[in-house]
Amino acid sequence: MSTPFYVSPQQAMADRAEYARKGIARGRSLVVLQFADGIVFVGENPSRALHKFSEIYDRIGFAAAGKYNEYENLRIGGVRYADMRGYTYDRADVTARGLANVYAQTLGTIFSSAAEKPYEVELVVAEVGETPEGDQIYRLPHDGSIVDEHGSVAVGGNAETISTYLDQRHEDGMSLAEALKLAVQALSRDTNGSEREIPAERLEVAVLDRTRPQQRKFKRIVGRQLQRLLEADGASTAAEAEDPEESAGEE
């Protein structure tokens, strides 16, 4: 007869967190940025079918890094929650805060339940307001905590390097093309500091655009439109080329 080893709760939790973090770190990173007219989601995604970003409700978008089947499950749960809320009460009664709370509860319960393995996902729930001040971005790590973010947020494998890079360069009131360019620059930085090129066809881009006349503000940016936006900042490289050089000097 063997007696099971005693594992302290602290150690057990640390192990679970370690497991989840490693799982998330295997996936590619994605970033969510505020820009003048809303919120933009940018990520590297070789697949055209398996999306990392999705519409939840009129003004609410969802982004996830980590294991696809796990976050897809959470996404569908979120859509169901939002649609039920909106149908039972009113469309205005569906908020990102409420949704983030539901996600936090779900992730937290799974994380601390000994019977299940923790989810290897990190989520971002964003809601676009009538004005930039009304924008809300929540980051939900694997353990069920909620972090209220402003300006920019990065999740996934290389999140720390990317978010430091973004924090230094993100400004309020950027245009969509500027924000997109910054996001792509941030995503193309590797852990060791080197840079690589991410072609447009490997990018997944979506926006929550408050200027959209429709009730539903979520929109994917694909094909020609994405190309145009990426080229728009390509054309103005002369002015913006100074930027990375300057920062390189600082470092």
Place this chain on the structure above:
Amino acid sequence: MDFLSAHRPEMLPGNRQLPPTQGVIEAPHGTTIVAVTFAGGVVLAGDRRATMGNVIAQRDIEKVFPADEYSAVGIAGTAGLAVEMVKLFQLELEHFEKVEGTTLSLEGKANRLSTMIRSNLGMAMQGLAVVPLFAGFDVDHDRGRIFSYDVTGGRSEEHGYAATGSGSLFARGAMKKLFHKDLTEGQATTLVVQALYDAADDDSATGGPDVARRIYPIVTVITEDGFRRLTDQESSEIARAILERRLEQPDGPRAELL
């Protein structure tokens, strides 16, 4: 809801036995809806009157709703049930789109609506029928299409034009004489308002353009650019132009005899 449907399905609102009633239940009823296809899409329009027996229950009711980006539904019959049905229909289409990442086909949407009408059959037998008209732009086939229904959920595709509600007979007669295959969008919107005018002319439950209160029919257009509802300004201009001509010719435009 899930718990209830698993354990006591008869307790759900839709499954509850209705107490027997004497006579017809008095509830506001919506009246006439018309639709017509044109070269680049389809127009769906409705008058603004709701009646309860011989009383006008509401003068400015809205009976045409967008179902999603490329389709719309117009309702005739018991207003309360119909509006609820449309709300659920809109929700289902949007839910499907978000979960699956793709929109339903136009046929798929029409079939779903058919099932919803059939589930209301019990109420319909009590005099609370809902008979919508569904119109949309079929992006796969690149044309506007119209589907009409009966109370049992029977669905049939209409070619050219269709009408439902109490004034539908008169509206259909008018459209039959005015419709032709090469209508432009502008002509199609005028045609539906003409048809509604004729319906209001002969059916007491259908409301005509109310110039004094500035209440005009709701006219919606669905093309490859999506759903668009004409502004009050646009629809009042159409209605006023028709009214102007009808002052000289009360029965409206005349078709040729042969």
